[in-house]
Amino acid sequence: MPETTPFDLRQFLPYLLNQAAEVSSLEFQQVYKARYGMLRAEWRVLFHLGIHGRMTASAIGRMAKMHKTKISRAVFRLAQRRFLIRTRDDGDRRVEHLELTAQGRAAYADLCRVAQDYDAALIAQLSDREAAVLRGALEKLAAAEPAAFT
């Protein structure tokens, strides 16, 4: 059996991803926390509604890969603070449509600007080519079904 190079955790992809995600999330978190008292889950729900308009909790769950209890609680708090309104579907009374209020849209627009600047600051550390490859690779990894590996 050939000598294998010893595996180095510092090259381990989940580890690198976590570190980068941690660093890049933490500072942005300050903003929406300070300005709107939002948690990460709430911010994500807000953004999804901002982007896609009216949608249901489970649709957000599928897109954001968030667990439904997380969403349920985030929606509750966002509704409580009048960032969104919930309306029952007439056809199927299990489902609830979520939509941003004017206040929600204002917060979305505000945070969107900040996010854009922050994104630019992050990207500035990379070359254009690196940034493009990075986004593409992340999209692939995020979209992938959990790989059977063992």
Add this chain to the structure above:
Amino acid sequence: MPETTPFDLRQFLPYLLNQAAEVSSLEFQQVYKARYGMLRAEWRVLFHLGIHGRMTASAIGRMAKMHKTKISRAVFRLAQRRFLIRTRDDGDRRVEHLELTAQGRAAYADLCRVAQDYDAALIAQLSDREAAVLRGALEKLAAAEPAAFT
């Protein structure tokens, strides 16, 4: 003022990083949880000790960007289960050196093999060039000081 392209959260780097990190961590978590009953924080401490040998809790904290209470509790549980031993420094009696036991090293070696396979499975979704650029970019982002952006 020129028309700006509307910002798309799906391109937002912290968002993509989180998604990819989430997906890629979750499955691997199954392994160390099932085999050794470890939490993520414990696994990370184990790996750092496996790679670097003897080191202190605060050194791990700096490298892994983990909060010291997280580390404190992880170390406690790892010591409790005989994965590591703690020894007080003679020179500075505040600091404590952490080191894996034989059992700890065995667990490390085992999980390292699994990690390697898992890493390979993730990388298989990307081209060689993509993988290399990805790792480089993630290292830069993880190493970066929080950028002032606003």
Add this chain to the structure above:
DNA sequence: GTGTAATAGTTGATTTTGTAACTAACAAGA
């Protein structure tokens, strides 16, 4: 020395998350 600040690490209280069980509404076949 003495006082002040800094560092290593722990602990307790509070928040947040995750797991599992639950209600309610629909769907579809016997």
Add this chain to the structure above:
DNA sequence: TCTTGTTAGTTACAAAATCAACTATTACAC
């Protein structure tokens, strides 16, 4: 109509993360 199964969403309880305050020790200026 009466199961049986599925989906949307919530809730209760347990597990974990976070924050602030704490002890113990060292460093350093005076």
